[in-house]
Each structure stands twice: as C-alpha cells, then as structure tokens.
Amino acid sequence: MTYQEMQKLVADPGQAHDMKALIELIPALALLEATPQDPVYHAEGNVLAHTDLVVGAMVNGQDYRSATENERFVLFYAALLHDIAKPSTTVIDPVTGKIGQPGHSRRGAIDARILLWRAGVPFELREEICRIITVHQLPFFALNGDKRSGKPAEFLIHKLSCEQQLWMLCAMAVADMEGRVYHDKQNVLADIELFRMLAEEEGCLRSAKQFPDTYTKLCYLRGASISPDYPFFRERTGSQVTVMCGMPASGKNHWVSHHRPGLPVVSIDDARDELGLRYGKNNGAAAHYAYDKARELLRRQEPFVWNTTLLSSQMRAQTLDFLHDYHADVQLVYLEQPEKVIYQRNNQRDTSLKNEGIRDMLFKWEVPLPTEAASVEYRINENSRKPICEPEP
Known part of the structure; x- marks a missing residue:
C-alpha cells in the first residue's frame, strides 16, 4: 500500500x-x-x-x-x-x-x-x-x-x-x-x-487558542489554575534542557552531536552501558542512574540534553514532569525516519537491541503533541535539513 x-x-x-x-x-x-x-x-x-x-x-x-x-x-x-x-x-x-x-x-x-x-x-x-x-x-x-x-x-x-x-x-x-x-x-x-x-x-474552531506568551500557555495547559488570557509571572528559571524523542536509530545521537555539541548528555542507554546492562535488562537501575545525573544538573541550573526514545506519552510525561518540577525550560525534539532506514541503521550499530525489538516498540509509538513542552520540534526523514515546527498561536 x-x-x-x-x-x-x-x-x-x-x-x-x-x-x-x-x-x-x-x-x-x-x-x-x-x-x-x-x-x-x-x-x-x-x-x-x-x-x-x-x-x-x-x-x-x-x-x-x-x-x-x-x-x-x-x-x-x-x-x-x-x-x-x-x-x-x-x-x-x-x-x-x-x-x-x-x-x-x-x-x-x-x-x-x-x-x-x-x-x-x-x-x-x-x-x-x-x-x-x-x-x-x-x-x-x-x-x-x-x-x-x-x-x-x-x-x-x-x-x-x-x-x-x-x-x-x-x-x-x-x-x-x-x-x-x-x-x-x-x-x-x-x-x-x-x-x-x-x-x-472561544476562537478555537479553526485555529489554536491564543496565549499572551509561551510560559503562560505551558503553565495553563499543564493544569495551573490561571487565566489563559493574561501573562503569568515567572518567579524562577531553571536549566535549558533539550529532550530527544524518537525510535532507536532515528538519528538522535547524530542530531545532538551537531546541534548541542559540548553539552552534558543524560541517557538511559548510556547509563545501561556504564552499568554493564543489556538492552531491556534491569531498566529500573539504568533509569535511576540517569535521573540522579539529571537531578544534579538541574540543581546547578546547567543546560543539558536528555537523550532516550520516550516513544509513549506515559514515559514522556514522567520525564517532562520531572524536568518541569525543577522549572526547566524544555525543548522537545522528535526525530523520525522511514522503517527501512531504521532497520538498516540498527543493523550497523553496536547494540544488543535487535530489529525485532524495534518492531515490538512500534505498538507503544505515540508522537509527541505540540502541547507537551514549551517548544516541540519535528524533524522528519533522513534527508530533511529543516525542522518542521508547530507554529506559535
């Protein structure tokens, strides 16, 4: 088809x-x-x-x-x-x-x-x-x-x-x-x-709700009891955090190396490697290790990259809630490639994750909504060099 x-x-x-x-x-x-x-x-x-x-x-x-x-x-x-x-x-x-x-x-x-x-x-x-x-x-x-x-x-x-x-x-x-x-x-x-x-x-039938600024929009949509029509004062700021999202072999590491060079990277995959764990084994220990590293960076208000798959909305919500609790400014970057490209790249990687495992992951695949973070950027297909961004209302 x-x-x-x-x-x-x-x-x-x-x-x-x-x-x-x-x-x-x-x-x-x-x-x-x-x-x-x-x-x-x-x-x-x-x-x-x-x-x-x-x-x-x-x-x-x-x-x-x-x-x-x-x-x-x-x-x-x-x-x-x-x-x-x-x-x-x-x-x-x-x-x-x-x-x-x-x-x-x-x-x-x-x-x-x-x-x-x-x-x-x-x-x-x-x-x-x-x-x-x-x-x-x-x-x-x-x-x-x-x-x-x-x-x-x-x-x-x-x-x-x-x-x-x-x-x-x-x-x-x-x-x-x-x-x-x-x-x-x-x-x-x-x-x-x-x-x-x-x-x-409400002016929303054929266009998005208009907000006075991005911070007010984020706080309102995350459930704060505030008016969506007036700016909400921001008392404090935190780390600038880029959160990567996408299937394995979709190019997240490559994107980070080109667009966020030199920044600390928090990765459950890296944590798994540092702890000597195979993919899918003892994920709790790897996640705990990664969250501890992120917590220290957040406390120091340092910029960093959170780099993992985060395919399901539930897993993203857990990570984003954690970051927002520390008043982080979050940019969510979603990467996607054609299925054939992902399997070809995965076969060439040094990883314990097989293509069959990626196929299983597809049944948890929920693309991020533009309301999940203050900034959500979509980069689609390997030859795409320009980001597809949701327009600001």
Whole structure:
C-alpha cells in the first residue's frame, strides 16, 4: 500500500466510496466484519457495517464538501480507520455477554500511525488523522468537562485546539454518530453541535487558542489554575534542557552531536552501558542512574540534553514532569525516519537491541503533541535539513 494508492480511493464529496477496494488496499479492515459491537450503541451491527456508514456520512457532510484535497484525505481516512483497533480490543463479559472495546481509540491511533507510516503518508496528514482517532469520541461528552482533572469544557477546547483542527474533530464525531443506529443519537448530535459552537465562541474552531506568551500557555495547559488570557509571572528559571524523542536509530545521537555539541548528555542507554546492562535488562537501575545525573544538573541550573526514545506519552510525561518540577525550560525534539532506514541503521550499530525489538516498540509509538513542552520540534526523514515546527498561536 502506498500514499498514492490511498489518494486514488478518497471519494469525492457526495460520491459513493469503494469499500471493497479499500479492504483490498488495507486488509486489516476485513477483521472489522467479524467484530461485534454493543447493540445498545450500535444496533446497525458489526464494526465494518458501522465504518461503512461512517465513511458515507463523512463524504456527504458539509465539512467534507468545503474541505481542501488534503483535508479530505485526512477526514476520509480518519473515518475509515477510527475503529481499526476494535478487533484487538474487544472483550465480552462471560456472564452478561456485554461487549466492550476499552482503549480502542488510543490503540487505534497507534495502529493507524504504523499503517500510514509504512504507506509513506506525509507526516502532517498522518498525525492529523491519528490525533483525530485518539479523541474521536470526546465531543460526545466534552461539555461535561474533564472529570479526571476537574477542568471545564473550555479548557479541553483550548488544549485540543493547540493539538488539532477542531472542526475536523467535530466532523468526525458527527459522522461517527450518523453512521450508527442508536436510540439517543439526536441528543448526542446536539451535544456535538454545542461543542462546535463553544469552540467557535472561544476562537478555537479553526485555529489554536491564543496565549499572551509561551510560559503562560505551558503553565495553563499543564493544569495551573490561571487565566489563559493574561501573562503569568515567572518567579524562577531553571536549566535549558533539550529532550530527544524518537525510535532507536532515528538519528538522535547524530542530531545532538551537531546541534548541542559540548553539552552534558543524560541517557538511559548510556547509563545501561556504564552499568554493564543489556538492552531491556534491569531498566529500573539504568533509569535511576540517569535521573540522579539529571537531578544534579538541574540543581546547578546547567543546560543539558536528555537523550532516550520516550516513544509513549506515559514515559514522556514522567520525564517532562520531572524536568518541569525543577522549572526547566524544555525543548522537545522528535526525530523520525522511514522503517527501512531504521532497520538498516540498527543493523550497523553496536547494540544488543535487535530489529525485532524495534518492531515490538512500534505498538507503544505515540508522537509527541505540540502541547507537551514549551517548544516541540519535528524533524522528519533522513534527508530533511529543516525542522518542521508547530507554529506559535
């Protein structure tokens, strides 16, 4: 499957899509037909039946009609792949028979990322699709706010607008609801419309939330109880820390040697080597060693580089929270290469990590969001010499 083949199957507005050809192009879609759903929320039947209806609803929607060619590509494949992980996440209660697919959105984004990466879909389009899939159901209930953090709907809208196009997320949510048989469909569609209206009122429907400065933005999005509209005074500053992120053999060491020469480097891989540990063995000891080294640099407010894979958002959050607790100024640099390049480079490295291990790591692959640090830079593919940066709102 190639990006060019995918482009040819994107339906024009109001036209029928070719599901048979799409399944031939993406065989994983065939698994959806054998995957059941909770009949309360999906009386239309299996996941493929639902997906077929969702794509049809998307193609016939007003947002799709007014979208550009690239935007249609994003909307089309977000609709097609939004439930791609349901086969692997389906659980059926042995007592009640109730069907659930917990975590299918987050896992679906990873599955879609791997698929689109291998197809050569441009980074920006791929990540827009994956970001939609990750939170594609959020507009169903976003007006209730974030129950975990206690933040209101406005906060969710502000944060999401810095990560993706909210009008696209709304289009996806509408198509997802239109493409099902559900007794409460109209009420949910009304909630989605209210979400859209609130996003427009906040100036976030088609652009990111505007902040007075980067520090205020970072503090607000990290959960500080401050106004997003007025500068937040910074009482102290800490180390300038460059955090590297990317798969093994993606070029992190090379980037550091050229762009941060002479700076101390904190690396769990280096810690593992210094402790004489093999890759994947006693990671706790290696991490403890690296964190101790970083802590000393942070206390002295010295600049340094944190260099490791940090593929999952959970692992990044642990590291970034640690650095932000010391008031560090963090620049997050994400590097990515084609799969073939990574395996070729890894074969040429002196490492105990095999290519099979890298393939296993793909299922934890979550590209950093632009809200994870004050500065997030994306460097994509080995011949790219210019950084792809998220524009400041």
